[in-house]
Amino acid sequence: MNGRSFSEHRVRRRPRRQRERQQRRADILAAAERVFAAKGFHAASIEEIARSADYATGTVYLYFKDKETLYIELFEEKIRALGAAIRQHLTPPADPVQALRQVVRARMAYFDQNRPFFSIYAREGMNLFEGRDERWRGVVKLYENYLDLLARLIQSGQRTGVFRRGRPRQFALALSGMMMQITRDWLQSRDRSALRTRSRFVLDLFLLGSQSPARSR
Amino acid sequence: MNGRSFSEHRVRRRPRRQRERQQRRADILAAAERVFAAKGFHAASIEEIARSADYATGTVYLYFKDKETLYIELFEEKIRALGAAIRQHLTPPADPVQALRQVVRARMAYFDQNRPFFSIYAREGMNLFEGRDERWRGVVKLYENYLDLLARLIQSGQRTGVFRRGRPRQFALALSGMMMQITRDWLQSRDRSALRTRSRFVLDLFLLGSQSPARSR
Amino acid sequence: MNGRSFSEHRVRRRPRRQRERQQRRADILAAAERVFAAKGFHAASIEEIARSADYATGTVYLYFKDKETLYIELFEEKIRALGAAIRQHLTPPADPVQALRQVVRARMAYFDQNRPFFSIYAREGMNLFEGRDERWRGVVKLYENYLDLLARLIQSGQRTGVFRRGRPRQFALALSGMMMQITRDWLQSRDRSALRTRSRFVLDLFLLGSQSPARSR
Amino acid sequence: MNGRSFSEHRVRRRPRRQRERQQRRADILAAAERVFAAKGFHAASIEEIARSADYATGTVYLYFKDKETLYIELFEEKIRALGAAIRQHLTPPADPVQALRQVVRARMAYFDQNRPFFSIYAREGMNLFEGRDERWRGVVKLYENYLDLLARLIQSGQRTGVFRRGRPRQFALALSGMMMQITRDWLQSRDRSALRTRSRFVLDLFLLGSQSPARSR
DNA sequence: TATGAATGAGAGTTCATTCAT
DNA sequence: CATGAATGAACTCTCATTCAT
Structure with missing residues (x-):
């Protein structure tokens, strides 16, 4: 193991985290689109959006x-x-x-x-x-x-x-x-x-x- | 005074009630228009509409x-x-x-x-x-x-x-x-x-x- | 017109009033029985009882x-x-x-x-x-x-x-x-x-x- | 440490959740019993039952x-x-x-x-x-x-x-x-x-x- | 980070009761 | 006396948001 590989590791790490974060954000937005379209803003519940994106309710609040x-x-x-x-x-x-x-x-x-x-x-x-x-x-x-x-x-x-x-x-x-x-x-x-x-x-x-x-x- | 005047009395009575009812209905509709316009359907509360029309909450339900x-x-x-x-x-x-x-x-x-x-x-x-x-x-x-x-x-x-x-x-x-x-x-x-x-x-x-x-x- | 007839008048009057009052009371009780039996105490409304007895809501409160x-x-x-x-x-x-x-x-x-x-x-x-x-x-x-x-x-x-x-x-x-x-x-x-x-x-x-x-x- | 202990861990987890859920359900039922007994069905309010079980109103609706x-x-x-x-x-x-x-x-x-x-x-x-x-x-x-x-x-x-x-x-x-x-x-x-x-x-x-x-x- | 149970403010609605007509 | 429109307190239920795990 050398400093370079560690550095690379660091360099990689962030982007992957970021990418994953973006992915989840996108998942939730897609679910929100489905649910808002089907029910309208008020009738749509965060719970339903989360479920539709296969996340838990609280997770939505980590992104929005x-x-x-x-x-x-x-x-x-x-x-x-x-x-x-x-x-x-x-x-x-x-x-x-x-x-x-x-x-x-x-x-x-x-x-x-x-x-x-x-x-x-x-x-x-x-x-x-x-x-x-x-x-x-x-x-x-x-x-x-x-x-x-x-x-x-x-x-x-x-x-x-x-x-x-x-x-x-x-x-x-x-x-x-x-x-x-x-x-x-x-x-x-x-x-x-x-x-x-x-x-x-x-x-x-x-x-x-x-x-x-x-x-x- | 003759029977006709009595009859007229009866004839008049209903319309006044009806007119008043229509008036109140219109009052409430006007208040609803104000409040819905200001806040949108969901954010508008019946309580606020009633108050805006100078009636109690329950009164709205007598008309709608x-x-x-x-x-x-x-x-x-x-x-x-x-x-x-x-x-x-x-x-x-x-x-x-x-x-x-x-x-x-x-x-x-x-x-x-x-x-x-x-x-x-x-x-x-x-x-x-x-x-x-x-x-x-x-x-x-x-x-x-x-x-x-x-x-x-x-x-x-x-x-x-x-x-x-x-x-x-x-x-x-x-x-x-x-x-x-x-x-x-x-x-x-x-x-x-x-x-x-x-x-x-x-x-x-x-x-x-x-x-x-x-x-x- | 003499005192007696007046007296009789008074004597009769009360009882008739009383009788009518009793009659209305009974009407309302009969209606209450029907409505309570059909719906239970809480689901029965005074309004419905009154209507069922052919009186107005407020009238019930004159008797009970x-x-x-x-x-x-x-x-x-x-x-x-x-x-x-x-x-x-x-x-x-x-x-x-x-x-x-x-x-x-x-x-x-x-x-x-x-x-x-x-x-x-x-x-x-x-x-x-x-x-x-x-x-x-x-x-x-x-x-x-x-x-x-x-x-x-x-x-x-x-x-x-x-x-x-x-x-x-x-x-x-x-x-x-x-x-x-x-x-x-x-x-x-x-x-x-x-x-x-x-x-x-x-x-x-x-x-x-x-x-x-x-x-x- | 072996795979089995991990497995056991998983096996235990669910039952604990379930047990806790059952416990809370029972808490609420016990509170409901107290309040219904004291006041009867209609006079008992969900709010009071919840308070009596030391929960918030909404919690009752998670169980019933x-x-x-x-x-x-x-x-x-x-x-x-x-x-x-x-x-x-x-x-x-x-x-x-x-x-x-x-x-x-x-x-x-x-x-x-x-x-x-x-x-x-x-x-x-x-x-x-x-x-x-x-x-x-x-x-x-x-x-x-x-x-x-x-x-x-x-x-x-x-x-x-x-x-x-x-x-x-x-x-x-x-x-x-x-x-x-x-x-x-x-x-x-x-x-x-x-x-x-x-x-x-x-x-x-x-x-x-x-x-x-x-x-x- | 992810979870999802718990929270509690807030809304719609009902209806016993009152009171001006 | 009779009426019935008006009142408003009170209740059930929902759901966005939080937070201990």
Whole structure:
């Protein structure tokens, strides 16, 4: 045995611990997603989440300060992942319309694969952030990033004259709302078809509106 | 004095009782709206609602079977009123686009005057209807009526060629979602301006889309 | 108009009022019997008793101080009636055995016609008299009178040598207990036959015991 | 140290947990017995029972589903123990009369040592089993077993000619009722003497009746 | 670290009782 | 007197959180 191997041992040790810790954290978040999706925030009990992750009740508290923190961090994780998914599909030198198309598609595809999370999101959203804004700041920030991305694309399109005048944020909100409601309906109807088949509809409506182009306006 | 006056007395009596009962019911609903808006369904306690209406806890139960019923009936009342407000602003022989304009305006004006209710609606919506669909049926029906109205207007516009092809319900959902998100943002930003100033934006976006008409497409 | 008629008027008035008052009191007691029998003391609500007697809730309180008083007075009435029924069937100059026979028969016949009351009695008896003996004193007294009657008959039989030695009260308790349990069983089995068909059995057992007389003892 | 000791360790572990759990359950049952005896089912609060067992309110619910279950399981435990006590005193090859003697003595001795439970039993018995028969089935079964035991002894005595003709169950009911009432009286009188001193009286009355044997019948 | 039993604050709900009409 | 709406104390039960093992 030499100093090096000991050192290596130390060096290894931490990361493994860390990795294990991350793994357990992820296990619990996954269980929380299942249970929150199935029952909603209030009806879900920590006990049930723990059991669903194959841990004991107390263990959850070693990874999350309290129930609301668990909920918030689940949101952060999921919305962060949505952001990542979008960035991944965004080929940088695209024109704004093309980019928007990519964003919408990525967004729809993301919820296609995250139905349980969307059902949490649609049902209770960030409804708990009442007064206690503080703890939600991270999630709100992430959502704002997403809106900002949409808004910036629109704004850049406005500069090139592709988009009409108007407050970019309002356009972004409206687009986001359209997707939201359509996703909600898809979820509730238990439609087996993929959500992303609606991307085209959303984009067309957002870009062209509902009126017939045949009509001279 | 004749027999008729006695009869009149009897005739009057019931209505007064009924009127008073309705009044108290309304008092409690108003208090419930305040408290639910401020705290959300779960954090709101019957005790607090009762106090806010200046009644004792038990009194609430003379008017509503239980907490969820109170919540549901508040929804029914409010969504019914939204429906009424819309119908009132809808001058029958209007063309679909005109009618849609009226609906959107009425919808926005309604929430302008019902901020507290919207904050309940936006936050928790009908998220409690999990499994217990039965009790929510009335509310769901009312919401469907509203969506149907939008869908029918679009459909009739499609027949006259004003609107593009597409499933009317999807258009309706999208329009509803746009309004939803814009209202949500308005509420959260504590914007002092009237919500209805956004009606024009919503309609233009829905009808014409976001792309510049200048561009030949 | 003369003094006499006025006087008569006064004389009549009171009694009628009194009679009406007694009538209403009786109505309520009858309703209480029905409801207590069906649901037990705690599950029975004053509201339901009042409705069952076709009065308003508050009216009950004009005739009975509170719920327990109502219960107690129902007991008093019923046990007093049992006493009366027994005395009625008791032809004074009978020998003790004969008299006992009459008492048992009257007792069984009484509950034959008072099933609802017995079901109250069997179920909860005087279980509420815990600590608050005071209010139950009257009922206890009446029950003691009944036991005393049995005890005195036995005692007098002992003096004439018909009955064996032993504390008369113990004999009385045992006899009462036998009838009690047999009545309880009859009630629960929903036996359609009359309870009084068991009188013979009870008497024979009490007088002769269960052992075969054939056996020399 | 060998693998076996480790194994033993594991083997022990479970039983200790189990034993502790049983102990706590028993603590709570004992407290429930005290409180139910003192106040009756309805007036007893879970809070008070918990405090009396030195636990917190919620703890009771870890061991018993709800208040009625606690009550029922107390009954089951106690009546099962009565059965056990009786069987223990029953030397198999005894003749029916002898056996009956043993049963009565065991029964009386049991309540001598279980005054609090008897006061629950005498006061409210199984009066809560109204409609909700299901949950009481176990207790009813145990009580029926006890009655059956008495009935079978009598029946076998009838076959050997020691007992008179008659429905064995009626004899059993009567005997049970005699003991019941005598126990009730003993409890209420706060008699310091042992209940079992009454066994002789009960048996003699049940076997021989109250009439004097001197008399030729 | 992991466990899960224990905690106890807190909520919904009921209903005996009161009292203005 | 009769009414029945209002009251609010009291109770059962849940569950997030803690902590001894």
